[in-house]
Amino acid sequence: MHTLHTAPLLRRTVDDGGPLPGWAVLVDGDRIEALGPVEELTQAYPMVRVRRWPGTLGPALVHDGPLPPAPSPRERVHALLRVGVGAVLAAHLTDPAVRAAVTRNDVAVLDVARPPVLAAGDRADLAVFADDGRCLATIVAGRLVHRRA
Template identity: 35%
Template sequence: MLTLHAAELLVPGPGRAALPGGAVLVEGDRIARVGPYEELGAAFAQARVRRWPGVLTPGLLVRGADELLERTYYPEDTEGTEGTEGTEGAGGPDRISGADALACLELTESRWGNSARRATQKLLARGVVAVAGRLTVPAVRTAVVRSGLTLIAPLPYGAPPSLDPLAGLTAAEEAFHRVLEAGAPARFAVFAAADERDLLEQGATSCVATVIGGRLLHRRR
């Protein structure tokens, strides 16, 4: 099946000009064409059309997956986490890190796997399509693979790893995983932003949709 994803602004990736009113034509799990919506819509009138507000970009890459997924725990809402330290989340932390705090939880591999599944949902909701790092806990690796995220070899990073791969960057393209072009895997994201500069200001939590392998794995409700 052909699906045409159209946005107010298409940003194909580093070294490629942004295209107002651009679109990505997806066939199966691959990108078939990239170009103006009017042109692709006319040439492939049989394609299903998804119109998105904002900017469509390559999916994002998160570095430090081992730190984020194997040295940070993401509790369920119903879990008691008194006495631990975390960040974000009203009524209690939504993540727990630090050797002492994690030791108190006495985490099993199964609980680490469940934590990783919750984390991958957060990543998909931020337009992430790939993570870089060396994962050693089998249940965590399984959670990443089953989520649809691509796991690649570790990459250097300066600032502490963040679920928001845009945090602290000077250009959004620094977080892009590859470029949008014909023949490439259909991995991209849409953000409620006007352009790349606005995307940096809004952050990855402005994600509207995440597509991996041609499948819509996240859509803001």
Template identity: 30%
Template sequence: MLTIHADSRGRALAVEGAWIAGAGQLTDLVAAHPRARVRQWPGILTPGLINLHGNELLEEAYHPDPRESDELGTEPLMGDALATLAMDDTRWGASARRGLQRMLAHGTVRVACEELRNRAVRDAVHRSGLAVVGRLGRPGGTPALDPYAAGLPVEFAAPRERNSAARFAVFDVPDETELAERGAGTCVATVVAGRLVYRRR
């Protein structure tokens, strides 16, 4: 079924399966696809973000289970804090799945990594549907689920157009300037491979 996703400015993408069937103004896409389901979101529709710290956030960090929050908190554990935990493949896989879900909740549609050496993490990334882009060396900055908090220039995925992969995000802000000021925690929806993989409650 074809779905049209539209933002507060009337910008819209028509999605069929894993692909963009059309891009433009909501009124034009509704006229072209009168039987499509329409999802209207508050804020701005963007191509989605690239998180440059894939290895650091997935293979060098532990994302606590909510049931562990009293003991471990809610933020990713790295460095010495990670070294105190007994990690096995099961725990690495569960941590990576939670980390990926938290990336999606920040509008991430691509993650930059060197080769992922941990098989459990690699499998979790593959199953998530997030696109992986290669990188050489460490990007610097501070690894953060919100790319705006990393201290590096924020990178967006390529603009979405007809016949491109349906990967994008919507942020509940009026424009890109406020997005930069408030950060990616304003994400209300993330679509990957045509699927709505995150929706703010």
């Protein structure tokens, strides 16, 4: 099923020159199918489910460090999802229970850090941030895994 994620502003990378107003990300399953102006994508996919987010939509973050402390592996992973993380480095997953929690939540495991980017064909790892930097939503592999109440 296609889902169109839209927000007032869209960033294709974490620190691209400036966000694009009126753009959206079309997701099919766990992949980004297209990026473009909202009007063009809704015309091309008239029956698409639309998720409208406040703030700025962009790529989920890559966490380059140990996972935050928490009482359980699941809570350690959820602490990352709450701040917009969609990928972690394998070097920081030495505990098998934490690695299993990462896998269960579809968080990407990378061998080396790379700048997050939104591009057609890539995994649909998205995050929405408020003007004050708070994460409002995290989408990992096309699935909504965190939404701020």
